[in-house]
Amino acid sequence: MNDMKRFIVLPDLHGECADQEAVRVALDFIADFEPHERVIGGDLFDFAPFRKGADESEKRASIAADLEAGLDLLRRFQATQWTFGNHDIRPWRMRDESSGAMRDYADIVCKQIEDATRRAGCKTYGYRIDQRCQLGPGLSVIHGFAHGMYTARATADAYPGGTIAGHVHSIQYHRAASFDIRECWLIGCMRHPFAPFNQTRLATFRHSIGFAYGWYSETSPNYTVHQAQRMANGAWILNGKEYR
Ligand SMILES: [Fe+2]
Numbered sequence: 001m002n003d004m005k006r007f008i009v010l011p012d013l014h015g016e017c018a019d020q021e022a023v024r025v026a027l028d029f030i031a032d033f034e035p036h037e038r039v040i041g042g043d044l045f046d047f048a049p050f051r052k053g054a055d056e057s058e059k060r061a062s063i064a065a066d067l068e069a070g071l072d073l074l075r076r077f078q079a080t081q082w083t084f085g086n087h088d089i090r091p092w093r094m095r096d097e098s099s100g101a102m103r104d105y106a107d108i109v110c111k112q113i114e115d116a117t118r119r120a121g122c123k124t125y126g127y128r129i130d131q132r133c134q135l136g137p138g139l140s141v142i143h144g145f146a147h148g149m150y151t152a153r154a155t156a157d158a159y160p161g162g163t164i165a166g167h168v169h170s171i172q173y174h175r176a177a178s179f180d181i182r183e184c185w186l187i188g189c190m191r192h193p194f195a196p197f198n199q200t201r202l203a204t205f206r207h208s209i210g211f212a213y214g215w216y217s218e219t220s221p222n223y224t225v226h227q228a229q230r231m232a233n234g235a236w237i238l239n240g241k242e243y244r
Helices: 020-033 063-076 090-097 100-120 151-158 202-206
Strands: 004-010 037-040 081-083 123-125 133-135 139-141 161-165 171-175 182-187 210-217 223-229 236-238 241-243
Touching: 004 020, 020 063, 020 210, 020 236, 020 241, 037 133, 063 100, 081 133, 090 100, 151 161, 151 171, 151 182, 161 223, 182 210, 182 223, 223 236
Parallel strands: 004 037, 037 081, 081 123, 139 161, 161 182
Antiparallel strands: 004 210, 133 139, 171 182, 210 223, 236 241
């Protein structure tokens, strides 16, 4: 147990859309649990207006408010690692694929994020299948690259060891029938679940507010992952203690 380090993974906060009660519970838990690694599991920001093909209502959202909310969460969680999600990379994509004022504004947003992560000493990973945030040799964190009811299975098949992912906002687990350990936890989200773009998708019923915490070894492939999930009455049981 001596070489085991504590971690927390906070998935899919989506900036201004973050579930504030879940954020408060996670911060209270962090104060008690004192994780060595505090990982943002991607989609720290929402950046709806930067979405390619954004509709009129998405374009009306404030990027400044979303940026401020996400950077505030980065500071409050004192994140040590952040694996980018598909929403987080939107300003870079917008900067590279647009022109004029939009290109200039996207560039300002990119630089603000790069400055903030540098100041926070937070290590970042790109949204690419070959980049993983590592918690010792056995466990890693990605944002997620698959969708649907077999997401945990597709992810477990793709990566060796234990993989923690978000992206689909739901909770799933799968262990592959393989000689080496391949298992995946999809750990829910910390975003308010009923977003406008979710109102016509049945998969939204599967969304859960949650995050992961646990222990990992820096020197061996040992780890244990615990799913934190808000109960129907709004309370959470985390490491044997009730939070609300
Ligand atoms: Fe995502």
